[in-house]
Each structure stands twice: as structure tokens, then as C-alpha cells.
Amino acid sequence: MLEPKEAQAARVLGGLNRPPLNLLISTRNSDMPKRFSTARGREFGEGMRAAITNSGLNAREVADLLSWQEAKVSDVLTGKGGVSRLEVALLLGLCRAKADERDHLLELFPERDLSGWWQLHGKCAPVRPRTALTHLAAAETLISWHTHAVPVLLRTAEYERAVLTASATVSVDELDERLRVLQEMQKLLSNGLDCTFYIHELALDLQIGTPEEHIGQLQHLVLMANWKKIRILVVPAAAGAHAGIAGPFTQLKFPKYEPLVWTETENSSLFVETKEAVGGYADVIRALDEVSLDEDESRDLIVRRCVRLQEAGDADGAVQRDSDEPFPSL
Known part of the structure; x- marks a missing residue:
């Protein structure tokens, strides 16, 4: 019996063969027109992606440990909002981000959508x-x-x-x-x-x-x-x-x-x-x-x-x- 597509996708994303999170995001947006983005927001997103990558966890594992939906982790990385500064701090703490990097990203978070x-x-x-x-x-x-x-x-x-x-x-x-x-x-x-x-x-x-x-x-x-x-x-x-x-x-x-x-x-x-x-x-x-x-x-x-x-x-x-x-x- 063939495995349902939804279950197959979930298994691949959660398994060892899962592509890096930044690859998934870049592939998802590869054909999209130019979008609203700021230098602050891009640096915040890159820093958060690096924190997760350096922790050795994947998005699903981070979501499970924080009792979040996996989509919420993606929203943090792509700057869609829906999270608080405290939740960002919890994610960085879970990933054991270095203190100076943690402070830098938390400082960026409230102003990530400001131009200039x-x-x-x-x-x-x-x-x-x-x-x-x-x-x-x-x-x-x-x-x-x-x-x-x-x-x-x-x-x-x-x-x-x-x-x-x-x-x-x-x-x-x-x-x-x-x-x-x-x-x-x-x-x-x-x-x-x-x-x-x-x-x-x-x-x-x-x-x-x-x-x-x-x-x-x-x-x-x-x-x-x-x-x-x-x-x-x-x-x-x-x-x-x-x-x-x-x-x-x-x-x-x-x-x-x-x-x-x-x-x-x-x-x-x-x-x-x-x-x-x-x-x-x-x-x-x-x-x-x-x-x-x-x-x-x-x-x-x-x-x-x-x-x-x-x-x-x-x-x-x-x-x-x-x-x-x-x-x-x-």
C-alpha cells in the first residue's frame, strides 16, 4: 500500500534526510517576486537560522520542545511575526546561543521591520x-x-x-x-x-x-x-x-x-x-x-x-x- 503523500512528507522532514532549514526556506521563496524586507530583519532571520543549525536540532524538534507548531518556528525565521520577544528568548535559550549573539538578536527583534x-x-x-x-x-x-x-x-x-x-x-x-x-x-x-x-x-x-x-x-x-x-x-x-x-x-x-x-x-x-x-x-x-x-x-x-x-x-x-x-x- 502506498504511503499517503502527507505522511511521506512528514516522515522525510522529520527524519535524518531532512534538508537544512535555510534550504527549505530559500527553495520555498525562490520563485517569489521581490518582497518587503529590511537589513535588520534579514540579519535577525539569519541569526536565528544559525542558532538552530548550531544547536543540532531541526525545526520540528525545536517546535516539539517548545510546544509550538512547526509553522511558528518558520514564522520566526521569515519575520512573519506572531511571536513575542520572550518566545524568541526561549528559542535562543533552547538552542544555547552564545550570550553576545543572544543579546544582539533580542535587540534586533523589536526593530526588525524598520527601514534604514x-x-x-x-x-x-x-x-x-x-x-x-x-x-x-x-x-x-x-x-x-x-x-x-x-x-x-x-x-x-x-x-x-x-x-x-x-x-x-x-x-x-x-x-x-x-x-x-x-x-x-x-x-x-x-x-x-x-x-x-x-x-x-x-x-x-x-x-x-x-x-x-x-x-x-x-x-x-x-x-x-x-x-x-x-x-x-x-x-x-x-x-x-x-x-x-x-x-x-x-x-x-x-x-x-x-x-x-x-x-x-x-x-x-x-x-x-x-x-x-x-x-x-x-x-x-x-x-x-x-x-x-x-x-x-x-x-x-x-x-x-x-x-x-x-x-x-x-x-x-x-x-x-x-x-x-x-x-x-x-
């Missing part, structure tokens, strides 16, 4: 920017602009070490760990992420590190510009005032939810999510695109800077611009 997230970090940015890493991993498109330096995701280890060493707030003891996190972030560029980086020409001239490290950074930019899904566009100094003067930012777009913009200061991060504000940054991107060099012109400009530094062999690494050298045409 200003994160205050204290003296300096955290070694591991959790929210940024999570959203970089989930993004399908990245557009980044930096006013005076090479964007973080395009920096060599030597360049970043020099930047961190010059910081007034970053501890020297954290340098190696911060560099490891940078490498982790940069690996996401090879996961099919479609990237456009706008860099001001003056960032190419600014020597960060030794002259050799400066040249190495320019060579790295040329190498990255040859990647299939990476575009590097230079905003020439001849453009003068431009729409990006207000400061650096990164726009991220996702396959399942609305885009956001990520900006950083010395000791805080801002994740902009409201439609009007994100649209304003989209206007800035369009304006930057109008004044920047195209991909070939940008690559040629970087190569010329690199060759000139190599030929000069100047001990102080200073970059001298030939007075009669024109900028590439816009």
Missing part, C-alpha cells in the same frame, strides 16, 4: 562588519564610489595595511585579522557579483605605502579591470565639481529584495533603504557615469600612471603629471 539602519560602533569600525559581509554575499550587483582612495574591495593587502596603520583608532593588534576579513570580502567578487567601481583620478596619484606598493596597487587595478564582471571607471580631475563630492558609498542590488546603499564613517555604518533615498544615490551614480572615462580610457589612464612611476624610479614615489599630457576625451 545606522550602526554605531564605538571607537572604530568592527573587525568583522557582519551586516556588510552578509549583504555582499547576497547581492547580485554592486556599484561603488570612492572620493579619494581605492575602493576597499580593490585594495591590495599592502595598500590596506598602510591605510590601517595610519588610522588613529584602529589597534595595531587587529591589523592581521582585519586583513584576513578584507580577503574574505574580496573573495565574494569571484562569486558572479556584477561590479562597477568609480574611482577619482586623484586616488591614483595618492601614494599609499611605499613607491613599490603604490605601483603594485595600480597594477592590481589593471588586473581587476580585466575581470569579466568588473568595470573600473575613473572620474578625471578635469571634471572639477561632480555629483559624488559628498562622499563614498556602495549600492547593492539583490535578486529577492529591494536595493540598499551602504556608507561608512570612522566609527559608524549606515544602511540606507528607503526608496526615495536609494533613488537619490541612483541619481548620483548616473551623474558620475556621465563624467567618468569609459572602461578602455580608464584602464589606459591607470596603465600610464603605472608606467610613469616605474620609469621615474623616484625614491619618494611622487607622481609628476606632464603639463602637456591631455586627459583622455570624455
Whole structure:
């Protein structure tokens, strides 16, 4: 006699062959249109899923131990509501979540549906920017602009070490760990992420590190510009005032939810999510695109800077611009 479909499904979900809970949820939503979601809500959901996974329990076991319906556990993870802060605390206690993670998730819970997230970090940015890493991993498109330096995701280890060493707030003891996190972030560029980086020409001239490290950074930019899904566009100094003067930012777009913009200061991060504000940054991107060099012109400009530094062999690494050298045409 054939087993009823309902019983068969229940047996599979409750047994050893049950897929991970996050796989079930992602499969369920794979064909859904973009839905309302916030950075806070996504981080809360990911944290709760991780807590259950790390406990070694599955959703049915958690539900049984808490005397809940299994659907209620799913509602907690997908942010549908229907649970209290106390119930979330009970779930985290059951999963034996670490104290700092428990406190973080309980703090997020009441505000998980709020758009926009200003994160205050204290003296300096955290070694591991959790929210940024999570959203970089989930993004399908990245557009980044930096006013005076090479964007973080395009920096060599030597360049970043020099930047961190010059910081007034970053501890020297954290340098190696911060560099490891940078490498982790940069690996996401090879996961099919479609990237456009706008860099001001003056960032190419600014020597960060030794002259050799400066040249190495320019060579790295040329190498990255040859990647299939990476575009590097230079905003020439001849453009003068431009729409990006207000400061650096990164726009991220996702396959399942609305885009956001990520900006950083010395000791805080801002994740902009409201439609009007994100649209304003989209206007800035369009304006930057109008004044920047195209991909070939940008690559040629970087190569010329690199060759000139190599030929000069100047001990102080200073970059001298030939007075009669024109900028590439816009």
C-alpha cells in the first residue's frame, strides 16, 4: 500500500534526510517576486537560522520542545511575526546561543521591520562588519564610489595595511585579522557579483605605502579591470565639481529584495533603504557615469600612471603629471 503523500512528507522532514532549514526556506521563496524586507530583519532571520543549525536540532524538534507548531518556528525565521520577544528568548535559550549573539538578536527583534539602519560602533569600525559581509554575499550587483582612495574591495593587502596603520583608532593588534576579513570580502567578487567601481583620478596619484606598493596597487587595478564582471571607471580631475563630492558609498542590488546603499564613517555604518533615498544615490551614480572615462580610457589612464612611476624610479614615489599630457576625451 502506498504511503499517503502527507505522511511521506512528514516522515522525510522529520527524519535524518531532512534538508537544512535555510534550504527549505530559500527553495520555498525562490520563485517569489521581490518582497518587503529590511537589513535588520534579514540579519535577525539569519541569526536565528544559525542558532538552530548550531544547536543540532531541526525545526520540528525545536517546535516539539517548545510546544509550538512547526509553522511558528518558520514564522520566526521569515519575520512573519506572531511571536513575542520572550518566545524568541526561549528559542535562543533552547538552542544555547552564545550570550553576545543572544543579546544582539533580542535587540534586533523589536526593530526588525524598520527601514534604514545606522550602526554605531564605538571607537572604530568592527573587525568583522557582519551586516556588510552578509549583504555582499547576497547581492547580485554592486556599484561603488570612492572620493579619494581605492575602493576597499580593490585594495591590495599592502595598500590596506598602510591605510590601517595610519588610522588613529584602529589597534595595531587587529591589523592581521582585519586583513584576513578584507580577503574574505574580496573573495565574494569571484562569486558572479556584477561590479562597477568609480574611482577619482586623484586616488591614483595618492601614494599609499611605499613607491613599490603604490605601483603594485595600480597594477592590481589593471588586473581587476580585466575581470569579466568588473568595470573600473575613473572620474578625471578635469571634471572639477561632480555629483559624488559628498562622499563614498556602495549600492547593492539583490535578486529577492529591494536595493540598499551602504556608507561608512570612522566609527559608524549606515544602511540606507528607503526608496526615495536609494533613488537619490541612483541619481548620483548616473551623474558620475556621465563624467567618468569609459572602461578602455580608464584602464589606459591607470596603465600610464603605472608606467610613469616605474620609469621615474623616484625614491619618494611622487607622481609628476606632464603639463602637456591631455586627459583622455570624455
